[in-house]
Amino acid sequence: MRRALALSAATLLLASACDWDYYSLMNSIPVEGDPAANPVIHVVLGIDGVPIDAASEAVARGAFPGWRMARHVTSFPGTSDVAWSRILHTTPVESYEYQYYDPQKHELVRNGYTGLLAHTIPLTEKPCYRAFDFSGNGLTNGYYNYRAPQYSLGTTLDNIFTLLEGRVQSRSTKAFLGFIIETDVIGHMQTREDFVAALEVIDRRIELFKAAHPERTWLFTLVSDHGHNFVASPDDKMIRFQNELPKVGVEVVDTLADRGPDSPLAAIPIVHTRVTYLSLNTVQEQAPEVAKRVSTFEFVDLAIAKIPAPEGARPEGLAWYAIWKGGELALAFGHDSATDRYHVLPGGDPAALEMGWLLEESAEGLSDEMLFARTLESVYPDLLYKTRTGLEPVGIRFPAQVLVSFAQPFASVGFEVPGGANEVATSIFHGAMHRKDSLGVVLTEERDLPPAFRSDNFLEFFPAVRRHLESRLSLSPSVDANESLDYAQVFP
Amino acid sequence: MLLVVLLVSAIPRGALADEPAVTASAAAPVATWGRYPLATSGLYPIWEDTGALLQPAQAQLATSGVRVGILPRLQLGLQPSYYIHRAPNLEAKVSIYSSPRLQLAGRLSAIVLFRDAQDRMITPVYASRVVNPSSVVVLAPTSLHVSWQPWSFLVVHGSATVLPMLSNGEDVANTAASGLSAMIELPIVSGNSLLLHAGEVGLWDHDFAYVGASYRLNYRWFLLQLGYAYRLRAEGAQGSPMLNVGVYL
Numbered sequence: 001m002r003r004a005l006a007l008s009a010a011t012l013l014l015a016s017a018c019d020w021d022y023y024s025l026m027n028s029i030p031v032e033g034d035p036a037a038n039p040v041i042h043v044v045l046g047i048d049g050v051p052i053d054a055a056s057e058a059v060a061r062g063a064f065p066g067w068r069m070a071r072h073v074t075s076f077p078g079t080s081d082v083a084w085s086r087i088l089h090t091t092p093v094e095s096y097e098y099q100y101y102d103p104q105k106h107e108l109v110r111n112g113y114t115g116l117l118a119h120t121i122p123l124t125e126k127p128c129y130r131a132f133d134f135s136g137n138g139l140t141n142g143y144y145n146y147r148a149p150q151y152s153l154g155t156t157l158d159n160i161f162t163l164l165e166g167r168v169q170s171r172s173t174k175a176f177l178g179f180i181i182e183t184d185v186i187g188h189m190q191t192r193e194d195f196v197a198a199l200e201v202i203d204r205r206i207e208l209f210k211a212a213h214p215e216r217t218w219l220f221t222l223v224s225d226h227g228h229n230f231v232a233s234p235d236d237k238m239i240r241f242q243n244e245l246p247k248v249g250v251e252v253v254d255t256l257a258d259r260g261p262d263s264p265l266a267a268i269p270i271v272h273t274r275v276t277y278l279s280l281n282t283v284q285e286q287a288p289e290v291a292k293r294v295s296t297f298e299f300v301d302l303a304i305a306k307i308p309a310p311e312g313a314r315p316e317g318l319a320w321y322a323i324w325k326g327g328e329l330a331l332a333f334g335h336d337s338a339t340d341r342y343h344v345l346p347g348g349d350p351a352a353l354e355m356g357w358l359l360e361e362s363a364e365g366l367s368d369e370m371l372f373a374r375t376l377e378s379v380y381p382d383l384l385y386k387t388r389t390g391l392e393p394v395g396i397r398f399p400a401q402v403l404v405s406f407a408q409p410f411a412s413v414g415f416e417v418p419g420g421a422n423e424v425a426t427s428i429f430h431g432a433m434h435r436k437d438s439l440g441v442v443l444t445e446e447r448d449l450p451p452a453f454r455s456d457n458f459l460e461f462f463p464a465v466r467r468h469l470e471s472r473l474s475l476s477p478s479v480d481a482n483e484s485l486d487y488a489q490v491f492p
Numbered sequence: 493m494l495l496v497v498l499l500v501s502a503i504p505r506g507a508l509a510d511e512p513a514v515t516a517s518a519a520a521p522v523a524t525w526g527r528y529p530l531a532t533s534g535l536y537p538i539w540e541d542t543g544a545l546l547q548p549a550q551a552q553l554a555t556s557g558v559r560v561g562i563l564p565r566l567q568l569g570l571q572p573s574y575y576i577h578r579a580p581n582l583e584a585k586v587s588i589y590s591s592p593r594l595q596l597a598g599r600l601s602a603i604v605l606f607r608d609a610q611d612r613m614i615t616p617v618y619a620s621r622v623v624n625p626s627s628v629v630v631l632a633p634t635s636l637h638v639s640w641q642p643w644s645f646l647v648v649h650g651s652a653t654v655l656p657m658l659s660n661g662e663d664v665a666n667t668a669a670s671g672l673s674a675m676i677e678l679p680i681v682s683g684n685s686l687l688l689h690a691g692e693v694g695l696w697d698h699d700f701a702y703v704g705a706s707y708r709l710n711y712r713w714f715l716l717q718l719g720y721a722y723r724l725r726a727e728g729a730q731g732s733p734m735l736n737v738g739v740y741l
Contacts, residue, residue: 018614
């Protein structure tokens with residue numbers, strides 16, 4: 001009997017940790033609302049990793065008729081956790097990846113298998129995903145995402161529309177956010193055609209849902225958090241950064257405790273997911289030299305780091321940043337947070353960044369609006385803002401000291417499982433500063449949009465969504481004090 | 493309704509039927525494999541159950557139900573995992589008729605969903621389609637259940653349920669929904685059953701249907717039932733794993 005009781009207690013504890021019963025209960029209760037109480041519903045579907053190119057192609061084929069489309073200029077590095085945190089203004093995540101370096105404890109967190117398992121065992125949820133009313137499709141979602149992404153997309157859409165129909169019966173529901181991760185997986189593992197087909201499926205499901213529920217007005221918006229570059233990276237283009245750093249005289253370490261500015265150059269590369277950027281934690285004083293050295297690699301397009309204020313630089317009190325390309329300083333600039341103007345340091349080679357005009361026009365400092373407009377069509381849209389905010393605690397708690405943007409067709413290999421399964425997700429990539437990696441999309445039937453806007457401004461355009469989030473979560477008023485743009489100036 | 497349940501439960505055994513047995517399960521000669529080789533409860537929440545009751549002073553301690561036989565015709569129970577999700581609940585089940593091949597029972601339950609019950613999931617991969625940020629919702633499913641065993645290899649469990657949903661009306665309307673369900677139990681080997689589950693909720697005002705299958709094992713005091721169901725709505729299907737692990741005491 002004692003053994004039976006012990007077993008039953010353990011079993012109860014184990015199974016109670018599982019939501020299956022409660023999930024069944026809460027989805028088996030018929031509910032009935034009054035459409036007059038909430039006749040207009042704002043629905044945002046987060047379509048992870050959909051680039052503007054694929055969305056444009058789907059629209060050209062007839063999907064989303066009459067919707068407005070804008071380029072979504074997303075943040076750098078272009079990785080989902082930090083991007084959604086910034087888009088939705090949720091509590092900052094720890095860092096760019098599950099695995100990160102904690103500078104307070106001087107240790108790598110979720111290193112190795114624990115970081116890998118964090119992707120597959122959904123016991124905790126980052127605040128950015130908690131913002132979604134639907135963000136996961138059961139315990140096996142992580143498996144089916146990769147095993148059969150189209151099937152997984154179907155079940156996710158089933159769940160989203162089932163929840164949506166139920167939740168709007170509550171008169172308090174004015175908005176709904178659903179998260180679709182499968183689009184990102186289809187991008188990583190399949191072809192551009194599959195990507196476009198997935199968007200067409202989403203379009204059809206939306207239209208079917210709206211036709212079945214004419215009792216309310218549904219205003220759908222699709223928003224993506226980053227782009228995809230449509231450049232495959234076979235294994236010989238996969239970079240194991242930890243093996244490369246010593247070649248430029250940078251020691252690979254796993255803690256920065258007891259290291260100072262005069263210590264030999266050292267860095268902690270976060271090689272975690274398969275992306276086209278890499279973060280390097282190092283001693284801040286060593287960051288410019290580390291960035292310069294890693295930018296000499298053929299597989300590195302850009303390396304960025306904060307720099308000390310140059311001697312004699314005016315005005316004083318600015319925060320300074322630099323971009324290296326091919327081992328040379330391409331651009332150094334300071335940002336005046338009080339006026340939100342950027343001051344470019346003479347020298348460098350801005351032309352290498354398609355910004356040859358920069359030095360001539362920077363005498364009084366450059367406005368954020370002007371820079372956004374002038375860089376929008378370049379290889380690196382919104383380069384200065386993205387560089388600055390990528391290195392600051394914007395959307396994250398622990399920024400790296402050096403960020404590397406990979407040249408195409410290279411990518412960081414990410415976590416490797418000894419013995420196999422490392423050939424997955426090599427079709428296309430995201431993460432880099434390049435426009436193909438970073439231009440997402442916003443498609444909406446809710447309102448007019450400028451031709452392009454900064455992803456940190458998403459909630460400014462969709463206040464009903466912001467109100468919905470604020471009713472459930474604590475949001476930051478802004479992820480960066482100077483995130484806003486005057487779009488009337490950008491697009492006069 | 494609770495009063496009715498208690499009154500019926502107080503009727504002496506034999507007044508409603510000649511057969512002395514309370515449950516078909518109890519009457520089956522399978523003591524070596526388990527005291528309850530056939531299902532004594534449903535697996536899918538709210539909408540299904542059986543006509544069988546636990547014998548007096550016997551208990552089921554399981555993840556999907558802690559139930560105790562109180563009187564010859566009365567069983568009390570609760571769903572323990574709902575308490576983890578801060579949804580207190582209680583159920584009373586009374587035997588109305590019982591013979592070796594046919595049992596009929598009534599069940600009354602109450603489940604309280606405090607405000608924001610949709611936020612009580614433990615893991616982030618499951619979500620609720622019901623939200624109640626402005627109201628406490630009381631569910632009072634009231635149901636009749638029949639278990640019929642025409643042959644030794646087949647048991648049919650049927651349920652008819654009315655689900656009143658009561659609140660201050662700030663979120664959703666006070667309504668009552670009806671549903672019918674059936675479990676076909678195939679006792680393939682002693683103590684081992686395959687069950688097919690199906691149900692229709694809403695009936696003339698259709699809300700959803702579900703279909704599923706499960707496997708049930710009762711070996712001595714150990715109980716395991718594992719299955720999977722799909723809820724089918726016009727908007728799509730939701731897969732729903734079902735698990736019940738525990739003991740009979």
